């Protein structure tokens with residue numbers, strides 16, 4: 001187990017290394033040259049240098065056996081430095097996942113041991129030109145090679161597309177169709193028939209190497225089939241989706257904060273209209289505060305889910321999808337708002353926010369697009385709605401009402417309003433069979449993600465209030481600030497659920513004019529509108545916390 005002290009040392013050495021080796025000028029130059037700094041990636045992966053990958057390798061194979069929570073914090077920190085380099089390091093982690101999950105003890109010892117001891121780089125080869133979101137459509141094949149009636153190896157043929165570390169990895173995990181179904185294979189670089197294309201010229205994460213792979217009669221021994229049993233590939237991939245998506249969520253969080261952490265100090269020195277921008281409410285309450293709130297709401301999700309995975313609750317795929325969706329969308333919005341916050345300067349390379357904005361764009365695409373996340377979330381929670389005969393979100397709401405009774409300051413009552421309304425929208429959608437419209441199903445995914453995040457944020461804010469938060473939790477904000485943010489987020493979520501829910505039901509012709517007033521009533525529309533009271537003063541407070549002016553409130557309150 002990694003102690004808080006060891007973790008903090010790792011985070012500090014990452015920051016120190018970045019300061020020395022990856023200053024802004026260097027990152028801008030590499031980005032402009034579209035160059036992956038392979039020596040930096042190798043330095044960071046080398047066990048006798050930074051050895052970042054040791055954190056995710058289990059102790060029995062020579063790693064440090066970091067928890068999900070530890071790895072989230074490292075991923076966030078890496079994304080704050082550069083999302084391209086973070087992606088490169090993450091590719092080894094992703095590439096080793098099928099091995100961690102499904103390999104035989106000998107395979108684990110060999111390959112995880114090599115990552116730990118030698119710092120070799122891996123790539124994860126799943127996507128194909130014709131198989132992206134729908135991995136089941138993969139065409140790469142692995143044909144059995146038999147001798148004396150025994151399988152002695154496989155012959156791989158096909159193509160992979162958009163593979164991170166594709167041109168620089170030492171070894172690859174490759175998904176291919178065997179006679180018994182999709183299976184993972186470990187393929188060495190340099191083996192006959194295996195070639196890597198030139199790096200893609202990308203919109204962002206230009207410091208990461210992304211390349212297509214081609215396999216033409218590539219022969220591997222039978223011991224390269226992960227787990228030694230064919231047909232387990234998709235199950236092995238799915239077994240870690242909750243975890244890996246949480247890490248991409250941490251990327252969205254880190255990149256979003258890295259943009260805001262440039263916009264916030266900029267706004268304290270930029271004078272317009274006779275005063276710093278940081279003192280203009282029209283600026284802070286549009287460009288800074290809502291993004292701080294959404295990012296911290298996403299962090300609450302990531303931290304709670306990481307703890308649950310570490311507590312052995314399983315792979316939590318739907319929850320991981322919620323965290324990824326919320327954090328990566330929030331990261332994109334924060335980066336975009338940061339460009340606006342810097343005005344013309346934000347639009348130039350020198351100020352970095354435009355690079356961060358291009359970089360973070362990938363997080364809503366790889367490891368499952370936002371639309372696939374919406375579908376995953378909606379399908380799973382739709383089942384919960386059906387199984388409980390519509391009670392699921394009413395029951396969730398009751399938990400938040402109970403939380404409100406003990407912690408009236410964290411916005412749990414408003415999270416409860418969001419959940420009650422969500423239950424009503426889903427029930428109306430069921431009766432009118434609205435999920436036959438894919439648009440409705442995916443929009444429900446969004447509403448579910450917002451309502452659940454509002455509840456999770458309220459729970460986290462209450463934990464901070466009780467001094468019971470994880471000792472490794474990010475402690476940038478105190479309990480009072482988190483409570484204010486949680487209230488702001490809950491108001492946004494509740495309003496979104498009632499307004500968008502109403503729009504979907506009416507827009508999908510799921511209701512008659514005569515039924516509409518009763519439905520509006522069931523959504524708790526007036527209560528959600530009333531719950532917006534206090535919004536501006538909460539935003540004022542969060543702005544004051546962000547700009548270090550919160551003491552003013554304490555004095556005023558006294």
Ligand SMILES: Cc1cc2nc3c(=O)[nH]c(=O)nc-3n(C[C@H](O)[C@H](O)[C@H](O)COP(=O)(O)OP(=O)(O)OC[C@H]3O[C@@H](n4cnc5c(N)ncnc54)[C@H](O)[C@@H]3O)c2cc1C
Nearest residue numbers: 124125126127132133162163164210365366367368369371
């Ligand atoms: C820089 C980069 C690095 C990457 N690294 C890796 C890697 O290391 N390993 C790897 O295996 N892959 C990697 N990928 C691939 C990535 O995971 C895929 O690009 C992603 O899963 C989407 O697949 P696609 O590009 O084929 O898009 P598509 O699946 O074709 O999707 C296109 C659009 O259609 C939407 N869509 C898709 N299906 C549906 C549906 N059923 N209903 C409604 N909308 C839908 C999507 O949300 C998206 O908006 C990387 C990609 C990039 C760009």
